[in-house]
Amino acid sequence: MTPRGVLHPDEHEPIVDVATHEPSAPAVPFVEFYWHVRWHVQTPYDTKVLAHPNIHLVFEEPEPLVYGVDRGLFVRRLEETGQVLGIKFRPGGFRPFTDQPMSALADRRIPATEFFGEEILATSKAILSSKDLATPAEAFLLPRLPKTPDxxxxxxxxxxxxxxxxxxxxxxxxxxxxxxxxxxxxxxxxxxxxxxxxxxxxxxxxxxxxxxxxxxxxxxxxxxxxxxxxxxxxxxxxxxxxxxxxxxxxxxxxx
Known part of the structure; x- marks a missing residue:
């Protein structure tokens, strides 16, 4: 089922497959869910989304990115065949990973290395080449979460x-x-x-x-x-x- 906020879902569903995965108990205070998007298009397609008030860590090529809240219209061009794995943080869930207020991340796509170091680059490649993308993503995230939620x-x-x-x-x-x-x-x-x-x-x-x-x-x-x-x-x-x-x-x- 196409998530709420994706525009023209009748166009979106035949070419884009979206799956979501629930976080484990330790991640629940921070993560809303993991999402896996795969696509296969004959011609380039612009997917358009009215984003929610959430920050995402997205494992994708050529490098993983952190997406701040997009207060405008989020547009992503899909070409040929591809996939991405995202972590949708709960509002406030990404706060432990930066000294900045979340408003400083708004409308920005920031290299994830700024928050997680260079090691996330190898992790991203491993995740995108695995069969169950959500499991290694959570394995990367869990040791980095605070023991006590804010x-x-x-x-x-x-x-x-x-x-x-x-x-x-x-x-x-x-x-x-x-x-x-x-x-x-x-x-x-x-x-x-x-x-x-x-x-x-x-x-x-x-x-x-x-x-x-x-x-x-x-x-x-x-x-x-x-x-x-x-x-x-x-x-x-x-x-x-x-x-x-x-x-x-x-x-x-x-x-």
Missing amino acids: PVAQDVATMVDRMTTAPNLFRVDQAAGELNVSVRTLQRLFSEYVGASPKWVLRRARLHEAAARADQGTTIDWAALAADLGYSDQAHLTRDFTAAVGTPPATYARR
Whole structure:
């Protein structure tokens, strides 16, 4: 099943195979899941994703990379045949590997050697040549995880989960009240541990839902959907969607 956030999943599914693997118990406080993507295309294909508020360590050619939260539209060109293995960290889960706030990694693709040293290069090649890619990836990660998870990071992950799943949270002040913190505290925590602002997280969750509805192929009452998602009107939804995806939602749905 194509993950939420991947645009035009009906185009994506025939040429891209996506599998996910659950982390073992010691990795659960830090890792949401491992993902393995394989593709075979006759002509180059641009996969487009409305990314989530997560940081990823990706084992790929020519070198492994750390992907900060992509606050725009993530685009990856797929050519011929290939595969990658990614570790999707929970919000705050990557914080132990750097002295920088997660906001410093936003919209960047950084060589993984900056965080894990040169040894990760050989590890990446071994992972990509193995049959079960997730197992050696976790074997590399586990010894590098802190023995005790950061309780603040765990709290922040819970906050992000609440903000992205609650159907009635649309504004930052509303979310701060629900989470029993001040707006300023929420903003500070998200800069330090997430890599995107609370406003972005709330908006991105709404856009994920709008794209998912559009991909169903059914007739959509855009004004009603805008109201359901907490927008002031349909025009507001259209502006947000167009800015993120590059096309108005009704046009996207007709493709």
